[in-house]
Amino acid sequence: MSQPVPPLRALCRDCGARLAPSAARCTRCGSPRLVKHPELDTLAIAHIDCDAFYASIEKRDNPELQDQPVIVGGGQRGVVSTCCYIARIYGVRSAMPMFKALEACPQAIVIKPDMAKYASVGKEIRERMRALTPLVEPLSIDEAFLDLTGTERLHKKSPAETLAGFIRDMEADIGISASVGLAPNKFLAKLASDLEKPRGFSVIGTAEAEDVLAAMPVGRIWGVGKVFQQKLERDGIRTIGQLQEMEATDLARRYGTIGLRLARLSHGDDSREVTPERGAKSVSAETTFFTDISSFDTLRPILRNLAEKVSARLKKAELSGRGVTLKLKTADFKTITRARHFSDPTQLADKIYAAGENLLQIEADGRRFRLIGIGVSDLENADRADPRDLLDQSAERRKNAELAVDRLRDKFGTSAVELGLTHAARAAKEAKKQGDK
Structure with missing residues (x-):
């Protein structure tokens, strides 16, 4: 027996x-x-986050880099996409301006991102996750939530054992490490995965959740950004423990619906399910300049080129959107976003650019910009995009002309047909490349 x-x-x-x-x-x-952990047998919600993903891939592919500080990012004018843990010892962080990163760690080896390679590795890891459970919710190229509830019969193991085996196999077969957070819900699992990086495996159980959360700053709560955190601190609320002592009705009266979320999450209560398919929230394109630009006339063709890229991606994905957002970054690294919304969804470069140009005209007041971008949000299927505009009789002609240009570009290449504005943008891009060299 x-x-x-x-x-x-x-x-x-x-x-x-x-x-x-x-x-x-x-x-x-x-x-x-x-x-x-006393709840190790019963917990099934996990967050898996690869460790310094881009840098780890570069070190895997070039063993000579193993003991070196590595930064993956743009040139002198760019920012840090990611960096290895050696570089982090010197104070280098993701999204840091490259010149500041090199001031902190001048001996770092800088590698330009190879997104195709990273995407390929990310796809392989994602497929391995889906072999564990169909409930995989990607958050980015290198992290995801997993719900392993009920998988014990399939794998003949508890979720904790399955996850540990997954990480061992990933390191052995792919050469990339990851950190795991295991908990009763997504909020706690995400917090747990950050506790012991790199190569961590941390658990936050139901019984201890409130005690673990109490000493954490309010900024660790999902949805509390830097600005809202500062507002809470001005109101005297700095730790999650302080939120735990407040009534939900009081928090709702102060902060509206987000106050109710603060009340729930501060006690470790998160009812969100792991959703396998996360549709894209927006489609965007941006570029960083080699030298700062202040001229509206110089920025216009670059913006038109970016609008055409966004439009092409929307059309390829059979998507459209009602919101257009212009993004600018000033010479002193302050980010500006301005948006407008359409009554009907669009996927046309002409409409995306026109909205962005109007917003840009207001912001281009002589300030120097180091980055410009444009994106489309509030996405939906393309079948309702760009209906006939009875008030603008020329809109249909512009739409048909753009679609005709699309067909020519599909057949002969993207540079087969260029507007004066996009030709100027391409020339500026070539000049940027020469400057990078």
Whole structure:
């Protein structure tokens, strides 16, 4: 007669052995990398976040970089996309201006991003996740939520054991490490995955959630950005523990619907489900200049080129959108966003550009800009896009002309037909490339 499997309270991450909670090392392989928790058998919501993803891929592909500080990002005028943990010791962080990153770590090796390579690795990891459970909710190229509820019968293992095996196999087969957060819901799982990076496996259980959250700053709550965090701090609320002591009705009276969310999340209560398919929230394109630009006339052709890129992506994906957002970054790294909305969704470059140009004209007041971008949001299917405009009789002609240009570009290439504005933008881009060299 087979012996019953003892409850899982401790697990070796290196060999998968089930251990007694009192174990200091694995009795099978001797590893000290154990994960212990009284709820380890019952938790099933995970957040997996690859460690320094782009930099890890570059180090994998070039072993000579293993012990070097590596920054993946643009040139002197760009920003840090990501950096390895060695570079982080020197104070380098994602989204930091490149010149500041190199001031902090002048010996760093800078590598331009290879997005095609990163996307390929990300896709392979995503497919491996989907082999564990169909409930995979991607957040970005290198992180996702997983719901492993009910997978014990399929894998003959608890979710914790399945996740530990997944990470071991990913490191061995793909050469990339990741950190895991395991919890009863998405909010706590995301917090847990950040606790022990890199190569972490952290657990936040239901019983301890409030105590773990209490000392954390309010900025750790999902949906609390920098501006709202500053507002809460001005109101004397700095820690999640302070929110726990407040009534939900009081928080709602102060901050509206977000106040109710603060009340729930501060106690570790998150009812959001892991949603397998996350549609794109927006489609956008942007560019950083080699030298700052202040002239409206110089910015216009660049904006037109970006609007055409966004339009092409929308058409390819059979999407349209009602919102257009202009993004600008000033010479002193302040980000400006301005938006307008249409009554009907669009996917036409002509309309996207016209909206962006109107917004740009207001902002181009002599300030120097280092970046410009444009995006379309409030996405929906393309079948309702750009209906006939009875008030603008020329709109239909412009639409048909744009679609005719699209057909020519599909057949002969994107440069087969160019407007004067886009030709100027391409010339500016070529000049930028020469400057980068």
